[in-house]
Amino acid sequence: xxxxxxxxALLAVPIAFALLSSFPVASEASxxxxxxxxxxxxxxxxHPGGSYALPPVYVVNTGTEPxxxxxxxxRLSRGAxxxxxxxxxxxxxxxxxxxxxxxxxxxxxxxxxxxxxxDYLSDxxxxxxxxxxxxxxxxxVAAATKLQFHxxxxxxxxxxxxxxxxxxxxxxxLLLLAxxxxxxxxxxxxxxxxxxxxxxxxxxxxxxxxxx
Amino acid sequence: MRRNALRGALALTALIGLAGCGxxxxxxPSAGHAASIAVxxxxxxxxxxVTVSPATAKFADCRGGTASLNTASTPTALGxxxxxxxxxxxxxxxxxxxxxxxxxxxxxxxxSNAVPSDSGNQWSLCNPGDNATVACTSEKxxxxxxxxxxxANFSPSRGPTAxxxxxxxxxxxxxxxxxxxxxxxGQSQREGIGLTGPSISDDSSTSWTVTITWTPVPK
Numbered sequence: 001x002x003x004x005x006x007x008x009a010l011l012a013v014p015i016a017f018a019l020l021s022s023f024p025v026a027s028e029a030s031x032x033x034x035x036x037x038x039x040x041x042x043x044x045x046x047h048p049g050g051s052y053a054l055p056p057v058y059v060v061n062t063g064t065e066p067x068x069x070x071x072x073x074x075r076l077s078r079g080a081x082x083x084x085x086x087x088x089x090x091x092x093x094x095x096x097x098x099x100x101x102x103x104x105x106x107x108x109x110x111x112x113x114x115x116x117x118x119d120y121l122s123d124x125x126x127x128x129x130x131x132x133x134x135x136x137x138x139x140x141v142a143a144a145t146k147l148q149f150h151x152x153x154x155x156x157x158x159x160x161x162x163x164x165x166x167x168x169x170x171x172x173x174l175l176l177l178a179x180x181x182x183x184x185x186x187x188x189x190x191x192x193x194x195x196x197x198x199x200x201x202x203x204x205x206x207x208x209x210x211x212x
Numbered sequence: 213m214r215r216n217a218l219r220g221a222l223a224l225t226a227l228i229g230l231a232g233c234g235x236x237x238x239x240x241p242s243a244g245h246a247a248s249i250a251v252x253x254x255x256x257x258x259x260x261x262v263t264v265s266p267a268t269a270k271f272a273d274c275r276g277g278t279a280s281l282n283t284a285s286t287p288t289a290l291g292x293x294x295x296x297x298x299x300x301x302x303x304x305x306x307x308x309x310x311x312x313x314x315x316x317x318x319x320x321x322x323x324s325n326a327v328p329s330d331s332g333n334q335w336s337l338c339n340p341g342d343n344a345t346v347a348c349t350s351e352k353x354x355x356x357x358x359x360x361x362x363x364a365n366f367s368p369s370r371g372p373t374a375x376x377x378x379x380x381x382x383x384x385x386x387x388x389x390x391x392x393x394x395x396x397x398g399q400s401q402r403e404g405i406g407l408t409g410p411s412i413s414d415d416s417s418t419s420w421t422v423t424i425t426w427t428p429v430p431k
Contacts, residue, residue, distance in 0.1 A: 034261030037315050037430070062261045062313050076320060076381055076429045123429070131423060134266035134307055137299055137405055140425035142381075143260050143314070 031141050032062030033069060035126040039146035042109060046149050049113040050156035054089070056104035057145065059126040061097035068129040070094030071105050073122050076144050081121030084147055088112070094129065115151050122147045257397065261314035262428045269307035271297040271407065289418070293411040294355045300404020302366045310384075310426050311400035317428035318393050319401075320381035323363045324425070328417030335361045335410055335420070337379055345378045350411040359415075362408040363422055372406040381427050395428075 036058040046052055061067045071091045075083040092106035107124070123144040131138035270288065277284035277291020285291030300307045312319065326335040338348040338360040349357030356362050364372035367386030383393035387401050395401075405424060 028265060030263050030265035032261055032263030032313060034259035034314055037258045037260050039430075058259070060259055060261065062259075062263050074381075076427065078431075125427065127425075132264065132266055133421075134269050134299060136271055136419065136421055138421055138423040139264045139266055139308060140423050141262050141264050142425055142427040143262060144427055144429045145260060146430055 029065060029132060030063045031065055031067065031128055031130055031132045031139065033067070033126050033128045033141045033143045034060040034062045035071075035124065035143040035145045037145065039148050040107065040124050041147075042149035045152040046109060046111050047152055047154055047156040048111055048115045048117075050111050052109045052111075052149075054107035054109050054147075054149075056092070056106045057124050057126070058102060058104050059095070059097070060102040061099055061128070063128070063130075063141070064099050065130055065132070066096065066098050068094050068096050069103070069105075069126055070129065071107070071124050071126050073147065074125045074144070075122045076125065077121065077123050077146050079121050079146075081119040081148070082116065084120045084122035084149075088115075089124075089147070091124075109149065111151060111156075113155065117151050117153050119150050120148065257314055259314045260317050260428045260430065261312070262317075262319065262426050263311045263313045264426055265309050265311070267307040267309075269299055269305075271299050273298045273301065276409075290407070290409045290420075292409065292413065294350065295409045297407050297409075298404065299407075300366075302371050302404065302406070303368075306366075306368060306402035306404045308403045308405070309400055310387075310403060312395040312397060312428060314397065314428060316394065316396045317430060319384045319387045319395050320393070320427045320429050321365060321377060321384035322379060322381040322425050322427070323377035324379060324423045326361055326420045326422045328415045329419040329421075330415065330417045332415040332417065333359060333413075334415075335359050335413065337377065338362060339375045339378065341375055343375065345380070356408055356410045358410055358412050360410050361422075363424070364406050365403050365424065366406060367401050367403045377424070381425070381429070384426065394431075 040054055040057050042052055042054055057071060059069045059071065061069060070093075073084055073086040073089045073091075088110055090108040090110060095103040095105060097103060124147050125142050125144045127142040128140065131140045133139070271290070272288055274285035274287060274290050274295055274297040276293075276295040278293065281292075283292040285295040285297070290297050310319065323337050325337065328334065336346065336359065338344065338346045338356050340348050340354050340362060344353065347353050348355055348360055348362065350360075362376040364374075364376040365384065365386060366372040370386050373385065383391060384401075385391050385393055386403050387399070388394040407422065
């Protein structure tokens with residue numbers, strides 16, 4: 001009887017400890033937001049009237065709660081350079097992040113036609129939508145990284161800088177294809193695709209004919 | 213018998229020697245085969261981040277207001293005009309912990325409008341004194357006027373600033389030395405909040421929410 005009580009008492013201590021330590025989150029809840037330390041920089045020179053894809057910005061939830069993380073443009077850093085009007089930067093949608101989850105948010109720079117030339121400096125500020133309450137005060141977190149680019153003189157050169165490279169290549173490919181088809185038709189060639197009934201070999205099912 | 217024991221000892225010594233030489237000598241690459249080793253490398257964090265964790269606390273120790281108008285503060289409710297409440301207590305209690313969980317950065321802090329529970333007229337932040345971002349309009353600029361309030365943070369090393377917070381993030385002088393607010397990875401600060409309410413409020417809500425935000429900012 002005494003032995004049984006002793007065993008029960010010895011087991012109760014580690015079990016109680018295990019149960020208590022399984023609820024640390026409730027007492028240590030925190031909110032946190034992180035952003036890449038390196039600045040967001042445009043590779044080349046921007047021109048008035050141009051639209052440019054900035055490198056996407058890396059954001060991370062450093063808290064213990066799931067969080068919706070978004071970005072905004074604000075001038076917080078010290079340094080030379082004109083502040084970037086927030087309306088010049090179109091950010092991608094906010095991302096839902098689990099604790100310690102990370103993602104990249106796209107940024108598009110749209111420089112108006114009447115933009116002044118020179119260096120620009122502002123910050124990409126990542127912020128969390130979740131706020132933790134103490135009393136009736138909500139506590140919020142954000143994190144900033146620099147946004148830097150240079151606007152050069154002269155309007156944007158045509159259509160190319162505003163369009164991402166894959167779209168340019170797709171457009172060139174379509175134009176070449178259209179030109180080839182037009183050329184063949186003008187030369188009197190016709191392309192006909194026929195489908196024959198079942199019973200033939202698979203190679204006979206689709207046939208292309210070029211007739212003069 | 214002795215020769216066998218000697219042979220065994222030599223073999224064991226050779227095995228230990230080979231094992232001690234590590235990967236490079238264990239299996240020399242034969243001609244025409246590439247060899248590689250995997251090494252792991254830890255690097256310092258490359259994010260700028262802040263984490264805020266509050267202890268259980270609430271606005272308390274409220275004082276001020278006018279008893280004859282039944283608008284005096286109660287211990288847990290702000291009174292009119294210009295009642296004052298504390299979250300924590302200067303010099304003794306600091307229920308909010310702010311930690312720099314990224315690379316070295318300045319820590320900025322800002323307040324925002326106080327929002328009533330009925331989503332009606334908000335209270336805007338004002339700053340007492342001469343160098344106000346938004347001047348308070350009561351008692352010659354010393355106290356918040358109608359629908360204005362002052363919120364200030366404090367830490368063990370620094371009491372609540374007279375000017376209070378603004379809507380624009382500014383250096384949190386509770387961090388760092390002097391007025392620098394410069395912090396390094398892992399550095400944390402415990403803080404509390406003091407609040408002075410408006411002379412009078414347009415909105416009759418009895419529950420209001422204020423938001424304080426901390427932001428690490430690059431050099």
